[in-house]
Each structure stands twice: as structure tokens, then as C-alpha cells.
Amino acid sequence: MTDTAIPAVHASEPNAEGYREFTIGGFHFRRDEFFAHVTWPTGTHVMSIDGFLRALQRDVAWDFFYGTVNFDGVFGTVNHYGTVDMFAGRYNDSYRKAELDHFENFPTPEIRATFEAMLDDWTINGFDPFASPAETAKPFGVKTGSNTAAVTRRRVTASRMVGVPGDEAIRTDATHPINRMFADVPQDEPDVDAEPGFEDEVCAFNLFAYLSRSDVTWNPSVVSQCKASLYCPTTEEYILPIIHGNDRVEWFVQMSDQIIWDVQDRDTGAVRAKVTMKAGDVAAMPGDIRHQGYSPKRSMLLVWENASPELPELIRSGKTSVYPVDF
Amino acid sequence: MDGEVAVELVKLDTALADPAKEGSVRVDGEPAGQPMGRIVLRRGHMALLPAHSAYRFTAERPSVILLQTIQGDDTIERWAEICLS
Secondary structure, three states: OOOOOOOOEEEEEEEEEOOOOOEOEEEEEOOOOOEEEEOOOOOOEEEEEEHHHHHHHHHOOOOOOEEEEEEOOOOOEOOOOOOEEEEEEEOHHHHHHHOOOOOEEEEEEHHHHHHHHHHHHHOOOOOOOOOOOOOOOOOOOOOOOHHHHHHOOOEEEOOEEOOOOOOOOOOOOOOOOOOHOOOOOOOOOOOOEEEEOOOOOEEEEEEEHHOOOOOOOOOOOOEEOOOOOEEEEEEEEEEEEEEEEOOEEEEEEEOEEEEEEEEEEOOOOOEEEEEEOOOOOEEEEEEEEEEEEEEEEEEEEEEEEEOOOOHHHHHHHOOOOOOOOOO | OOEEEEEEEEEEOOOOOOOOOOOOOOOOOOOOEEEEEEEEEEOOEEEOOOOOOOEEEEEEOOEEOOOOOOOOOOOOOOOHOOOOO
């Protein structure tokens, strides 16, 4: 294996299937026509390349998100907001008991560069890891082109609110056609009557229409910020490609259709609950669980995040509860 | 979230709270200041409530809004009564 010229990324020449192999610390990554193979000093793991790339896409786009991003029950990352743990079997009882688990901590730029390069190299022409499986080509086969535009989509992060002058733009037919499953969503806009001089402050938009035009799934976008309070609505279809492990409470508001959530203990994976949310339902995911959702139809979900940077330490130290409500 | 709600906004002549104070504060009577505008929201619509301005909601029939704000004087925590446990 030889290192390429890409800074801080250790990648091989293309293998027999045309894909580069990547090494970071003691972890090694290889893909073939159907699978991603991960090895570490004490074990090996294999995942469908479909699920692996969908999880990798979220980890990259969300910059390792809040807490734990489990690609499945074995492999994943934990965000320490400046550094990131990469783990295998760390939060899996069987691996722990067999002492096959392993984790390493990396500076965020180093693991980010490796993941970005791997995602770009392993995503072939026509496959979009953010898209519903019903709306993209398959990821399988030997290396055929790439889809850099799809895997480097800019994430929506409004600093005030979508539609406010200078902030994230409203979606239109020209950029975001209405999704096939949201053809019945009204596209009317609010009535806005701003006095002269207040056009930048008197602002409103149709959130449901905005979401009906989303071209991605399971990708919370920040549409409004109130200090550390982030409204991160998202459109969901099929399965959340990661199992998200919380390091803080997360609120869900189901705005349309239905999602079924599997909720497990964050650290062991022991089953905690199954939550079926229908339109209008509200749920709080505690700060010590992991969850994965199933959306039979494309649905609208409001994920309400508290981005306060001190929260993980407050919870770790016991100063803040992992539950949002005391009964 | 449902129904129809009008939002009236006023730029306050004088701040009614310390700029560092979090959450909303109740305004007694009519707020003194310049009208900023009016917004009418229906199902699925979303509006900005500018900081350090006064707002008032009116609805001619029962309607539902979801308010994104910060914990403050007006906060009433009732999830323990509302939630399934």
C-alpha cells in the first residue's frame, strides 16, 4: 500500500474492484462490489455497502453529530466536539465480554478528511446516499464513476430562519421540485405585511412546503435558531441509516405520517422501548439511549435540538438529568 | 401547526427587560413603539419573532402554534402532566 498525496488521508491505490482502501490509526477499510470490510487490531466486521455509505454520508454531513453515530450494532463514532472516537464493538455487550472491542480517538480534521475521501471514492455514479432507496440507483458493483455533487451537498443551517433576507433561501420549482409523496402538501405562503424598514425582521415562510421539496431523507436541517435551540426538521422515508446515540435529550414532533422508533440503551443496546409516532405526536428521546426510526411513507419530523456545548459534561457529571421530565 | 393565527409586531421604544435576559416577558397594556408589521399564519407556516420586539397572537378560532423560545419568566412546565409515562 502507498500513501496518496491527499494530506492526512492514508489511501491505497485502487484495488481489484477499483476502490481505494483507507487506513486511520489501527482501523482499515476496504470495499468490494457489495460490502464494506472494517478491520481493527482485535477483530473484523462486514456491512452491506448500501448501509455503510448511507451511515458514512450522515456522519460526514453532520460533522459527527451530537453523541454517538452507530453505523450498526458494532461500528461507529462518538463526537467529543474537537476529537472523535472511532469504535468497534465498544457499545456491544458481546464484543465487550469477548474483549474484541476497540476504539481510538482522532482529531476531528483527521477523521473527517479520511471519511470524506472514503465517501467520495466509494460512492459510484448514480448512487445518492442521502436519497430514498426508491429514488436512487444502486451502490453495488465495481467502481464506475463518482457522485461528488451528491456527497458534498451543503447542509442547510439557517442562522436566524429560512426565508429571512441573507439567510437560507426558500425552495422553488427551479431548485427543488415537490417530492412525489408530498404532492398534496399546500404550497400557499403566509401573508406578510412589513412596515417600511422592517422587511428584514418581519418574515415568514411555509415550512411544510419547504419540506415537501426536500431531496434528501434522514437529514435534519437547521431552519431556525433561537440561541442554542435549533429547529431541525427533516423528511424521512425507509430506515434511519444510523442508530443515533444521544448525549443530550432530543425532542421529536411528528408533523406528518408515521415513524416507528426502536429505542435501546445507548451503551449496551438492550431494548428499552418501541415508540410509534403518528402525526401530531411529541416524544423526548432521553440522553442515555440510542434510537433508529422506520418510516413506511415519506414523513415530516421536527427534531428539536439543544446545542448547548456544556450539556454532555452536565449529564456526565450528574448535574443535569438524562430525562427532560420528572414524573 | 393548525388553524390561522395573526402575529402583530412592535419595535419597542424602550427595552422592557435587560438585553441579556432570556425568554419572553409579559407586556402590560399596549406596547409603546413603532408597528413593524403583521403576519397571518396558517397550517405549516413559520414566522420569525424578532428579539427585543413585542409580539401578540390573535386567532378567531381555536388554533395551534409551536413556539421556539428560551426558558424564561413566562415558561410553564407541564410535560409531567401531559406526557404518557
